[in-house]
Structures are given as C-alpha cells and as structure tokens.
Amino acid sequence: MRRRTPPPPSPLPQRDGIDPVRVRLPGEGDWATVREHLVERLGEARAPIVDGMLAAGLVVGADGTPVAPDAPYVPGMFVWFHRELPAETPVPFPLEIVYRDEHVVVVDKPHFLATTPRGSHVTETALARLRRELGLPALGAAHRLDRLTAGLVLFTVRPEERGAYQGLFRERRVRKVYEAVAPYDPALVLPRTVRSRIVKERGVLAAYEVAGEPNAVSRVELLEHSVARGLGRYRLLPATGQTHQLRVHLNSLGVPILGDPLYPEVAAPVPAGDFRRPLQLLARELEFTDPVTGTEHRLRSGRVLQAWASYDRWAAAAQPETAR
Numbered sequence: 001m002r003r004r005t006p007p008p009p010s011p012l013p014q015r016d017g018i019d020p021v022r023v024r025l026p027g028e029g030d031w032a033t034v035r036e037h038l039v040e041r042l043g044e045a046r047a048p049i050v051d052g053m054l055a056a057g058l059v060v061g062a063d064g065t066p067v068a069p070d071a072p073y074v075p076g077m078f079v080w081f082h083r084e085l086p087a088e089t090p091v092p093f094p095l096e097i098v099y100r101d102e103h104v105v106v107v108d109k110p111h112f113l114a115t116t117p118r119g120s121h122v123t124e125t126a127l128a129r130l131r132r133e134l135g136l137p138a139l140g141a142a143h144r145l146d147r148l149t150a151g152l153v154l155f156t157v158r159p160e161e162r163g164a165y166q167g168l169f170r171e172r173r174v175r176k177v178y179e180a181v182a183p184y185d186p187a188l189v190l191p192r193t194v195r196s197r198i199v200k201e202r203g204v205l206a207a208y209e210v211a212g213e214p215n216a217v218s219r220v221e222l223l224e225h226s227v228a229r230g231l232g233r234y235r236l237l238p239a240t241g242q243t244h245q246l247r248v249h250l251n252s253l254g255v256p257i258l259g260d261p262l263y264p265e266v267a268a269p270v271p272a273g274d275f276r277r278p279l280q281l282l283a284r285e286l287e288f289t290d291p292v293t294g295t296e297h298r299l300r301s302g303r304v305l306q307a308w309a310s311y312d313r314w315a316a317a318a319q320p321e322t323a324r
Contacts, residue, residue, distance in 0.1 A: 011064035012080050014137050017128030018117060020080045031073040034059070038079075053081055088124040089272040095129055098152060098299050103292050104165065105130065105139065105155045108301045111278035114147040126153060143169040146244070148261075151178070151283025151301045164291040169241070177237055177285035178246055181307040182255040184225040184232035191221040196252065200243040206262045207244040209252060216242040218249045229311050231258075246281065257281050258307045258314070276317040280307045 012020040023041065031037040035054060039047045053059050057066030059081045067079055093110035100106070107126060114121035117128060131139050142154045142165040156162040168174045195214040200207040217239040225232040232255065236246050244263075250256060251263035258280040261267045270277075282305055287298045307314040 007078055008062045010080055011060055011062060012082065014131065015082050016085065016123045017131035017137075018082075018085065018122060020082050023079050023081075025073060025075055025077045025079070027075045029073070029075070033073055034067050034071045034077070034079060035069060037073060049084070058082065085122055086120050088120070088122065091124050092275065095126055095133075096302070098301070099297065101293075103157055103161060103290070104142075105134065105136075105157065106286065106297075106299050107153055107155070108303060109145055109150055109153050109283075110303075111148060111150045112275055115144040115153055116141050121147065127155065130155060142166050143174075145283055146279075146281075148259075148279040149281045149283060150278065150303055152286045152299055153283070154286065161292055168288050168291060172239065172241075173288060175237075175285070175287040176283065177235065177287075179223070179282045179284045179305060180234045180236055180246065180250060180257045181231055181280035181305050182234060182250055182257045184222075184227070184230055185253075185255055188253060188255065191219060193217060193219045194249040194253065196249070198242040198245060198248055205266055207242070207248050209248060216240050216245045216249065218246055220249065220253065226311075231308065231311065233305070233308050247279075277314075278306065280305045 007022060007024065010020055010022065025034070025037055029037065035050060038050045042050060051069065054067060054069040059067045059079055061067055062078050091110065091113045093113065096108040098106045098108050107130065109115065109126050114125040115127065117125050122128065127139065127141055131137055136157060138157070138159050140156050140159060140162050142156050142162065145151060145153050154165060156165050195217050196209045197212040197214050198207050198216040199210050219237040221235040223233045223235050238245055247257055247260055247263050256263045259277045260279055261270065282301060282303055284301050285299065289296055
C-alpha cells in the first residue's frame, strides 16, 4: 500500500487560535489559474474576496511567497490563507483547567461554548481559547462535547499523540458519567438501560429514533428527586456516543432535559448573547488509563446544574423579558 506524503508545514501562523486554511490543488482539472480554482471552490459570490486576498498577497505557497493574481494552476500545489472570521458574541464564562501535564489538558467547559471551530462558532470555542490562553498552538481536541453541554473535555498537547487519545473514545475505553436535571415521573422505573437506533441527518437540527439494530445505549439512574418542584437529578452513563444521545433518550422516557431547545420539540432560536437558560446537562466525570503514560485518571467537574441548585432562580431566568 502506497503511503501518502504528508503536506508541508503551514507557512502562516495561527490567527486568534485558528489555523489558516490549507488547499491542495487537485491533480486533474481545467483551471487556468489558481484564482479560477479558488473561486470555484469557495463560490462565485466570494470572487471579490478571493481577488482582494490575492491582490493583498494574503494567499501564499509552501515557501510563504504570495501567490500572484494571475498565477498559473499547478496540479498538487498547496496554498494557504486565513479565512474571514465571523463576528461572534463572546461567551462570558471561563474555562477551568481540571488537569494538565505535558501530554493532555482537561478542562471544565461552560455551557454555550463550542468545543472546536464549526459553522458560526470559530474563535469563541474552547480549542481557540485554550490555544491563545495557554500558548499551545498545536493543541487539539481528542473528542467533542455539544456546545450547549457543560463539563469535561480532553485536549492533546502533541499532535503525534492525538490519535492515541482519540482512540480511547473511539474504542470506548473512557468511562463517561453525565448528570442532568429533568422532570420527575414517579411512574418511571429506574435505573434502566435504554437501547435504540438514533439517526441524525445533516441539515436537520434534531436527531430521532427509528426501528432497527440499536446504535445508542445509555444507562439512566435517578440520584435524587424533589416532589415539590417536580424535578429529578439523573446520572447518565452512555455506552455509545451518538449525536444528542442522552437528550434523545431522556426525551423518549418522557423526561426531557430542562433547557433543551430541540427536545421534545424545536424551539425558536435563542438570540445571540442570551445565556439565561443553559441546557441542564453536564459531563461530570471522565475515567481512563492514559495511553501514553499509563496513568489512571478519574477527573470530575466542579460545576453545579443551576436548575437543581436554585430552581426559583432558574425559573425566573427562563421567563421572557416581557413577563418579568
């Protein structure tokens, strides 16, 4: 089997913790210039932006030399440039470091902060923040946590070790424990293990369950409950990692997680900057054997789910401004 030659290192530094875009020109194509390919790749509507970047020398080759606006197309050539960064509303909550050594950084992520750049969330992500704050430009994520979910996330310091840590999650060698606050149903028999087949379609916000071989398994336990408030605090142990798995499974049991904008039904979009009602789901514990050092780790989030700690405050924050 022929080994693929790795791409050359980027001649451009990161910007705000974000890597530059790397484009490899295809081996086959009828583009006359680099510009023609970039315009087709990025979309005709971005032609003025491409022209502006080329004119300003912001698109460079492997040696850092700017690519001329009329540079001929060369199959296999690499070019780099920094993408436009969207305007983002700052997430006003800190990242808390739970554990750090020369191989990994484990943080306690707040609600509303994405793990890695995606879509409209780029610089306001845990990865970009940590790269900037810790001065670790090579930092990478070993796994992801939903933007709306708080709790523990593991990042790797050395790119050459990232695969080993990602393998822990891919091969289910990490014990993950979550907590959630949801309605209390005295008729719901717990603990129980929920098994179902979950489908998440691209472009569709909510995942859903279908008939078929289960691909999602979650153990659900009731830690405590309040009859007066009609709430329960649940301990969740996912054995698999389907998108929105815990949210879908609690919803299927008739106890959707408080603050969930998708389950049981998709709500109107929350305005940017409205941080009043976080999803009451927390990645509480990570337990694993370090694949590089052999160290046994059992790490725990120190966060408290607001709806359980102070339900009156939570309920008041959930009310529309006009109702206050």
